[in-house]
Amino acid sequence: xxxxxxxxxxxxxxxxxxxxxxxxxxxxxxxxxxxxxxxxxxxxxxxxxxxxxxxxxxxxxxxxxxxxxxxxxxxxxxxxxxxxxxxxxxxxxxxxxxxxxxxxxxxxxxxxxxxxxxxxxxxxxxxxxxxxxxxxxxxxxxxxxxxxxxxxxxxxxxxxxxxxxxxxxxxxxxxxxxxxxxxxxxxxxxxxxxxxxxxxxxxxxxxxxxxxxxxxxxxxxxxxxxxxxxxxxxxxxxxxxxxxxxxxxxxxxxxxxxxxxxxxxxxxxxxxxxxxxxxxxxxxxxxxxxxxxxxxxxxxxxxxxxxxxxxxxxxxxxxxxxxxxxxxxxxxxxxxxxxxxxxxxxxxxxxxxxxxxxxxxxxxxxxxxxxxxxxxxxxxxxxxxxxxxxxxxxxxxxxxxxxxxxxxxxxxxxxxxxxxxxxxxxxxxxxxxxxxxxxxxxxxxxxxxxxxxxxxxxxxxxxxxxxxxxxxxxxxxxxxxxxxxxxxxxxxxxxxxxxxxxxxxxxxxxxxxxxxxxxxxxxxxxxxxxxxxxxxxxxxxxxxxxxxxxxxxxxxxxxxxx
Ligand SMILES: Cc1cc2nc3c(=O)[nH]c(=O)nc-3n(C[C@H](O)[C@H](O)[C@H](O)COP(=O)(O)OP(=O)(O)OC[C@H]3O[C@@H](n4cnc5c(N)ncnc54)[C@H](O)[C@@H]3O)c2cc1C
Numbered sequence: 420x421x422x423x424x425x426x427x428x429x430x431x432x433x434x435x436x437x438x439x440x441x442x443x444x445x446x447x448x449x450x451x452x453x454x455x456x457x458x459x460x461x462x463x464x465x466x467x468x469x470x471x472x473x474x475x476x477x478x479x480x481x482x483x484x485x486x487x488x489x490x491x492x493x494x495x496x497x498x499x500x501x502x503x504x505x506x507x508x509x510x511x512x513x514x515x516x517x518x519x520x521x522x523x524x525x526x527x528x529x530x531x532x533x534x535x536x537x538x539x540x541x542x543x544x545x546x547x548x549x550x551x552x553x554x555x556x557x558x559x560x561x562x563x564x565x566x567x568x569x570x571x572x573x574x575x576x577x578x579x580x581x582x583x584x585x586x587x588x589x590x591x592x593x594x595x596x597x598x599x600x601x602x603x604x605x606x607x608x609x610x611x612x613x614x615x616x617x618x619x620x621x622x623x624x625x626x627x628x629x630x631x632x633x634x635x636x637x638x639x640x641x642x643x644x645x646x647x648x649x650x651x652x653x654x655x656x657x658x659x660x661x662x663x664x665x666x667x668x669x670x671x672x673x674x675x676x677x678x679x680x681x682x683x684x685x686x687x688x689x690x691x692x693x694x695x696x697x698x699x700x701x702x703x704x705x706x707x708x709x710x711x712x713x714x715x716x717x718x719x720x721x722x723x724x725x726x727x728x729x730x731x732x733x734x735x736x737x738x739x740x741x742x743x744x745x746x747x748x749x750x751x752x753x754x755x756x757x758x759x760x761x762x763x764x765x766x767x768x769x770x771x772x773x774x775x776x777x778x779x780x781x782x783x784x785x786x787x788x789x790x791x792x793x794x795x796x797x798x799x800x801x802x803x804x805x806x807x808x809x810x811x812x813x814x815x816x817x818x819x820x821x822x823x824x825x826x827x828x829x830x831x832x833x834x835x836x837x838x839x840x841x842x843x844x845x846x847x848x849x850x851x852x853x854x855x856x857x858x859x860x861x862x863x864x865x866x867x868x869x870x871x872x873x874x875x876x877x878x879x880x881x882x883x884x885x886x887x888x889x890x891x892x893x894x895x896x897x898x899x900x901x902x903x904x905x906x907x908x909x910x911x912x913x914x915x916x917x918x919x920x921x922x923x924x925x926x927x928x929x930x931x932x933x934x935x936x937x938x939x940x941x942x943x944x945x946x947x948x949x950x951x952x953x954x955x956x957x958x959x960x961x962x963x964x965x966x967x968x969x970x971x972x973x974x975x976x977x978x979x980x981x
Contacts, residue, residue: 421451421473421474422449422450422451423449423450423451423473423474423475423476423558424450424451424452424453424468424473424474424475424476425442425446425450425451425452425453425475425476425477425479426453426454426455426461426464426465426468426475426477426478426479427439427442427452427453427454427455427478427479427480427508428454428455428456428457428458428460428461428478428479428480428481428484428492429454429456429479429480429481429484429508429538430456430457430481430483430484430485431481431538432456434481434508434538434539435454435456437538437539438454438479438508438538438539439452439454440542441539441542441544441547441548442454442551444542445548445551446551446555450476450555457484457485458484458485458487458492459485461478461480461492462492462495465478465496465499465500466499468499468500469499469500474500474502474562475496475499475500475503476502476503476504476554476555476558476562477503477504477505477506477551477554477555477558478493478496478500478503478504478505478506479506479507479508479536480492480493480505480506480507480508481508482507482508482509482510482513482519482522488522488526489507489508490507490522490526490531490532491531493505493506493507493526493531493532494526494531494532497816497817501791501794501816501817502558502561502562502791503558504533504554504555504557504558505531505532505533506532506533506534506535506536506550506554507523507526507532507534507535507536508535508536508537508538509523509535509536509537509538510537510538511537511538511540514537523535527695527702527703530812530813530815530816530841533554533557533702534550534553534554534701534702536550536551536554537550553702560593560705560708561791567592567593567623568593568594568595568623569587569592569593569594569595569620569621569622569623569640570594570595570596570597570603570607570620570621571583571584571587571594571595571596571597571618571619571620571621572596572597572598572599572604572607572608572617572618572619572621573596573598573599573617573618574598574599574617574618575598575863576596576598576779576792576864577779577863577864578779579618579630580596580617580618581779582633583618583620583631583636584596586633586636586637586640586682586683587620587636587640588683588689588707589682589683589684589685589689589726590636590637590640590641590642590683590684590726592640592641599617607619607621611627615627615629616629616630617630618630620636620639622639626639633727634727634746637683637726637727642683642724642726642727643723643724643725643726644725644726644727644728644746645725645747646677646679646723646725646728646744646747646750647723647725648675648677648723648750649748649749649750649751650675650739650750650751650752651675651676651677651723651750651751651752651753652669652674652675652676652752652753652754652965653665653669653674653675653676653677653752653753653754653755653756653962653965654676654677654678654679654740654742654750654751654752654754654755654756655669655676655677655678655679655755655756655758656679656680656730656742656755656756656757656758656759657678657679657680657686657757657758657759657760657941657943658678658679658680658682658683658684658685658686658710658714658724658726658758659680659685659686659687659688659710659758659760659941659942659954660685660686660688660709660710660713660941660951660954660955660958661686661756661758661760661940661941661942661954661955661957661958662678662680662686662756662758662940662941662958663678663684663685663710663713663714663717663955663958664713664954664955664956664957664958664959665678665756665758665940665958665959665961665962666678666713666717666720666722666958667713667716667717667720667722667958667959668958668959668962668963669722669756669962669965670717670720670721670722671720672962672966674962674965676717676721676722676723677722677723677724677725677750677752678717678722678723678724678725679724679725679728679730679742679744680724680725680726680727680728681727681728681729681730681745682726682727683726683727684710684711684713684714684724684726685706685707685709685710685711685714686710686760687706687760687761687762687784687891687942688706688707688709688710688951689706689707689710693705693809693813694706694709694951696950696951696952697709697951697952698952706951709951725744725747727746728744728745728746728747729744729745730742730743730744730745730759730897731743731744731745731897732897732899733755733898733899733902733934733937734899735934735935735936736751738753738972739751739752739753740752740753740754740755740934740936740937742755753936753969754936754937754938754965754968754969755936755937755938756937756938756939756940756958756961756962756965757898757902757910757932757937757938757939757940757943758939758940758941758943758954758958759893759894759895759943760891760893760941760942760943760954761891761892761893761894761942761943762783762891762892762893762894763783763784763887763888763889763890763891764887764889764890764891764892765783765887766801766856766887766889768856768857768858768859769858769859770858770859770860770861771856771859771885771887774859774861774864774865775887779861779863779864779865780861780864780865780866780882780883780884780885781859781865781884781885781887782884782885782886782887783886783887783888784806784886784887784888789884790813790814790816790817790818791817792817793814793817793818793883793884794817794818795817795818795819796818796819796883796884797818797819797820797822797880797881797882797883798814798818798820798821798822798882798883798884798885798886799821799822799823799824799856799868799880799882799884799885799886800814800821800822800823800824800885800886800888801823801824801825801856801885801886801887801888801889802823802825802887802888802889802890803823803825803826803827803830803832803833803834804833804834804888804890805833805834805835805838806888807823807825807834807886807888808823808830808834808835808838808839808841808842809838810886810888811823811842811845811848812838812841812842812845812848814886815845815847815848818847818883819847820847820848820849821845821847821848821849822848822849822850822851822880823842823848823849823850823851824851824854824855824856824870825850825851825852825853825854826853826854826855827852827853828852828853829850829852830842830850830852851870851872853872853873854870854871854872854873855870855871856868856869856870856885857869857870857871857877859882859885864883865882865883865884865885866881866882866883867879867880867881867882868880868882868885891942891949892907892908893907893908893909893910893942893943894908895908895909895910895943896908898910899934901920901922901932901933901934902932902933902934902937902939903916903920903932903933904945905945909943909944909945909946909947910932910939910943910944910945911932911933911945912927912929912930912931912932912938912939912944912945913927913928913929913930913931914927914929915945915946916932916933920933921933922935923935925971928964928967928968929960929964930944930957930960930961930964931964931968935968936968938961938964938965940954940957940958940960940961941953941954941957941958942954944957
C-alpha cells in the first residue's frame with residue numbers, strides 16, 4: 420500500500436521550504452510529503468490523488484492563498500479525502516492577535532478547518548511537531564488505522580456485529596468493521612483460517628473471538644468486569660464524565676474506590692463527536708477521547724472498575740451501604756456516588772425500535788462513529804437542542820443532505836445561537852420546523868421516512884439514516900424509595916429534599932440524596948446542567964463532600980489531600 424500523503428500548500432516560499440524539511444526529516448518513512456506553492460497546483464493534485472486511490476492524511480494551507488483566505492481552500496479538501504485533517508498555517512507574529520483568533524474560530528465553527536498551527540521557526544520546533552502529530556493521531560483515529568485497532572467482520576452492518584461495535588466503543592477500543600464479502604473482510608477471514616461463524620473479532624495480537632458475548636469481549640479487550648474485592652470506601656455508579664471525575668478525585672485522595680458501569684466508559688459523552696466547550700481543549704475533543712484519558716487517569720490513581728455490571732439495588736447496613744450487582748455478589752461502601760446519567764427518549768413510531776436495536780439506520784444520540792458511513796447519503800436528525808445541532812453539522816461533513824426535523828417553530832427555541840448560525844450557513848443542512856417523523860420503511864436498513872407537517876400534510880422521503888436526539892430520561896426505577904426523585908425520575912439532592920424525604924437531624928449535604936451517605940451527580944440529578952464540565956465538577960465536589968461526611972460521622976477516613 421502507498422504511504423498516506425501529507426500535502427502542504429503555501430505561497431510563502433521560505434515557509435514552504437522550512438515545512439518541507441521538517442516533514443521529510445521526521446515523517447518520510449511512514450508518509451509521502453508533497454509541498455506545492457499555489458492553489459492552482461494543489462487543487463488538481465488533491466483530485467488526482469483521490470482518483471488514484473491514494474489516501475491524504477493531512478493538508479496544511481497558508482492563511483492566504485491566491486488572494487483568498489486559506490480556509491476556503493481547506494473547506495473543499497474533504498470532498499476528495501473525507502478523513503483528511505486540515506490545518507491552517509499562521510505566522511508566529513499573528514498568534515494572540517484578535518482578528519486571527521476570530522478567523523480561526525469562524526473557520527472551525529463552519530468546519531472548514533480542524534485547527535491551526537504556527538509555521539515552524541527554526542529546528543527543532545517541537546511545538547510544530549506536536550501539532551503535526553496531533554493531526555495525524557486524529558486522522559488515525561478517524562481511519563481506525565492505529566496499531567491497536569480491533570477488527571470486526573460480519574455479514575451485515577446491523578445485528579450482532581453492530582452490538583459488538585457498540586461494546587468495543589464503550590471499552591474505548593479503536594475498532595473497524597468490514598463486511599465479510601469486502602476485500603478487507605475476505606482477507607481477515609482467510610487469515611483466521613475461515614470456516615468460523617460470523618461475526619468474528621480479530622485482535623491486534625492475532626487472537627480471534629467467534630461471536631463473543633459482551634462480557635467475553637470486554638474481558639478480551641482488557642476491561643475488568645469483576646469488582647475485585649467486596650469492601651470499598653466509595654462506590655461510584657456510572658463511568659460517564661461525572662463518575663470518572665469522582666473516581667479520579669476519590670482514588671487520588673486515598674479512598675478505596677470502585678466504579679461500576681453497565682456498559683463501559685464514557686456514558687453519553689461517547690456519543691459526542693466533538694466537545695468544543697470543555698476547558699483546556701481549544702481544538703475540541705471527542706467525548707470518547709476525553710473518557711479514555713479520564714479512565715487512564717483514574718486507573719493510574721488506583722480506582723478499580725467493573726464494566727458490564729448493572730447496579731440493581733442499594734440498602735443501608737449499619738454504617739455501610741450495600742450495593743447489589745447484576746452478576747456478582749453485593750459490594751459495600753461507606754459512601755456511594757450515583758452518576759448514572761440519562762439515556763435518550765424513544766420515538767413512538769412503528770418499526771423504528773426494531774431498526775434502532777439492529778443499528779440498521781436508526782440511531783439514538785449523535786453520529787460519533789456512523790458519520791463517515793453517511794458519505795453521499797440523505798440523513799435526518801430529529802431534535803432541537805444543542806446536541807442535535809452538533810450532530811447535524813458533523814453529519815453535514817459527510818452526507819449529501821442533512822435534514823433537521825423539529826416540532827418547534829424554529830431552532831432558536833432550544834439551540835444555542837452559534838449553532839443556529841452554523842446550521843443556517845451550512846449549504847447541505849435543511850431545517851424542517853413544525854414537523855414530526857410519523858413512519859418509517861426498511862427491513863434490513865432504513866430506506867424511507869414519513870414526515871407530517873403541522874398543517875397535517877404528510878410526505879414520504881428517501882432516508883438512509885435517522886439520528887434521534889429527543890431528550891433524555893434517567894434510569895432510576897431501581898432505586899430504593901428513600902432516594903426521592905422528581906416526577907421525571909431525576910434524583911433530588913441537598914436543599915431540594917423536603918423534610919419528609921430526609922431522615923436525620925443534620926441537614927443533608929449539597930448533592931446528598933434522601934439516603935444519607937449516597938450522593939447524586941451529573942445528568943441523573945434534578946436540575947443538572949447537562950454539560951460535561953458540570954458533570955465533571957459535580958463529581959469532584961461530591962468527593963469533597965464524602966470527606967466532610969466521614970468527618971461528620973467521625974468515621975476513620977483516609978485524610979484528604981486538598
Ligand atoms: C450527542 C451528545 C452530544 C453532547 N455534546 C456535549 C457537548 O458538546 N458539551 C457538553 O458539555 N455536553 C455535551 N453533551 C452532554 C454530556 O455528554 C452529558 O451532560 C454528560 O455525559 C453527563 O455525564 P454523566 O456522567 O452525568 O452521565 P452519562 O454520561 O449519562 O453516564 C452515565 C453512565 O452510567 C451508567 N449507568 C446508568 N445506570 C447504571 C446502573 N444501574 N448500573 C451501572 N451503570 C449505570 C451508564 O451506562 C453510563 O455509562 C452531549 C450529549 C450527547 C448525547
